[in-house]
Amino acid sequence: MGEEVRIRLMEIADLNQVMEVEHACFPTPWSKGAFVNELTTNQFANYLVAEIDGRVIGYCGVWIIIDEAHITNIAVSPEYRRLGIGERLLQGVIEMAKTFRAKKITLEVRLSNETAIRMYRKNGFQNGGIRKNYYTDNQEDAQIMWVMLE
Numbered sequence: 814m815g816e817e818v819r820i821r822l823m824e825i826a827d828l829n830q831v832m833e834v835e836h837a838c839f840p841t842p843w844s845k846g847a848f849v850n851e852l853t854t855n856q857f858a859n860y861l862v863a864e865i866d867g868r869v870i871g872y873c874g875v876w877i878i879i880d881e882a883h884i885t886n887i888a889v890s891p892e893y894r895r896l897g898i899g900e901r902l903l904q905g906v907i908e909m910a911k912t913f914r915a916k917k918i919t920l921e922v923r924l925s926n927e928t929a930i931r932m933y934r935k936n937g938f939q940n941g942g943i944r945k946n947y948y949t950d951n952q953e954d955a956q957i958m959w960v961m962l963e
Contacts, residue, residue, distance in 0.1 A: 823860035830869035
């Protein structure tokens, strides 16, 4: 990959490309309206995108509420996976959470998503429990993961 990956704040103008990533990555994708709401109405929501040559190839969202951050979603287009882009997005929202003085950050991940779990562990996340039947498409359990930021 010779192109430079740029990480920046998500904008409304990115949503058509974000939706392409969303549909390529998830069996039950969020609607465009859900993303519009996140960007325009949810005061706790912050989103980053990864782009190459102006094309959005990934994104990550985080809610920061008082001193706790919750990663809502993270996705990278299948053709750009295993290049460290997801990790750069993750590290970007971790830094953002620290800027907002969050003390810990949490997320849920499919138990079957071993690649993501390895990435989260590499970045300090530890297991915090299981949410039974968390995913609506197949009732798969979610691993809850946490990391302290201080």
